[in-house]
Amino acid sequence: MSKTKTAVVLLSGGIDSAVAAALARNQDFEICALTFDYGQRHRWEVTAAAALARSLAVARHSVVKLDLRTFGGSALTDDIEVPRNRPPENIPLDIPVTYVPARNTIFLSVALAWCEVLQAQDIFIGVNRVDFSGYPDCRPAFIEQFERLAQLATKAGVEGRAVFRIHAPLMDMSKAQIIRAGHRIGVDLSLTHSCYDPEGEGLACGRCDACILRRRGFEEAGVLDSTRYAAAR
Amino acid sequence: MSKTKTAVVLLSGGIDSAVAAALARNQDFEICALTFDYGQRHRWEVTAAAALARSLAVARHSVVKLDLRTFGGSALTDDIEVPRNRPPENIPLDIPVTYVPARNTIFLSVALAWCEVLQAQDIFIGVNRVDFSGYPDCRPAFIEQFERLAQLATKAGVEGRAVFRIHAPLMDMSKAQIIRAGHRIGVDLSLTHSCYDPEGEGLACGRCDACILRRRGFEEAGVLDSTRYAAAR
Secondary structure, three states: OOOOEEEEEEOOOOHHHHHHHHHHHHOOEEEEEEEEEOOOOOOHHHHHHHHHHHHOOOOEEEEEEEOHHHOOOOOOOOOOOOOEOOOHHHOOOOOOOOOOOOHHHHHHHHHHHHHHHHOOOEEEOOOOOOOOOOOHHHOHHHHHHHHHHHHHHOHHHHOOOOOOEEEOOOOOOOHHHHHHHHHHOOOOHHHOOOOOOOEHHHEEOOOEHHHHHHHHHHHHHOOOOOOOEOOOO | OOOOEEEEEEOOOOHHHHHHHHHHHHOOEEEEEEEEEOOOOOOHHHHHHHHHHHHOOOOEEEEEEEOHHHOOOOOOOOOOOOOEOOOHHHOOOOOOOOOOOOHHHHHHHHHHHHHHHHOOOEEEOOOOOOOOOOOHHHOHHHHHHHHHHHHHHOHHHHOOOOOOEEEOOOOOOOHHHHHHHHHHOOOOHHHOOOOOOOEHHHEEOOOEHHHHHHHHHHHHHOOOOOOOEOOOO
16 A cells, blocks of 8 residues: 555654554554754664654654743753662652653644645654653643644644544553554564663663553563663663 | 743744744733754854844743754755745745745644643734635645644644644734734834845845745835845835
């Protein structure tokens, strides 16, 4: 089947967005992958995103620079310490200091701009509410509201030439389910990066929330985790 | 009266956002001005925004770089010719090639991020539907939809600590009314820049839509226009 539809896929370099991209590909979308270099502490994920874009054979990959360090306010973009060694069962319960204000709103807005230029109407985002229920912009109500905004915000939407859809196919999946799905459809998970505060060359710390959820996810999924972690458990 | 409220004000360097900023100030908001260096052809407006920020005595001024040339699709960010010498009465009727896809959505999203960091809940934007009825993101329906999104997209909104308001005080004003209002409340309009395709040092072309609306606006307002235009009428 020839791919006639184009989708903009937010590709961070982590597991979730890589699996979301592969799911888009399996729905016969031609993928235009969008990555942000936003001054994140774990800038290594931008390198991971480039490797994943190649591995997923995307049609185009854009890396947009936008320095959110200008405002700070998050442990990922500011001199706030990244939490360590939190019990995994506590991670989803509160909004952590690693929350980056309005991040997904900004990312979806830029994706929408690219969509309009490409004359596309589909955006894929790898958010899920299971492990990130504390993040307001990882919930269905937010995604639905953005979809409505997209329709009103764009020339194509207002003129009735496009019906924008924000796809969040991982919304209700646990990390283990996402890893299992990715493994099944051939995502090279060894290329993904999760750690919020890596040591040199993307070496995962093993103790931040992202490392803890990743480790546990691979274990629960029964999939080999090839990640090198600096800290043993 | 002491200023206790903070507002993020989108300050482009043009007339409209300068007047919106002054109106915010007159409502006793302390102003955090936000300007985008987005690869626009008329980058001179970023210089104008800095001069306006000083003149308006803002508390902070952030210039955020975000290169929308990555995607193109607009005469303001791409090698598409800026329209010249269009009759002013035709300008509001269609969506022109100077429309930048999803621009106000992106700008408001970044403003929202800064708002959340500042623990503020007010954003001012100088959009108006009179001269720009062709731009989907200059209409009340868009602004209202973004306000709803802001509430769902943020930690402060979801936790009920903030009620976000997007102020668009110029929505129903003509360019002449905006100029008259700005003149009355002491905005130094000579610092503003409008031209989409200036020659060196911000010299206005006199023939693009922005120049044509500016010229006519000053005339109708009966306010002296100190702009230097390269082309006579």
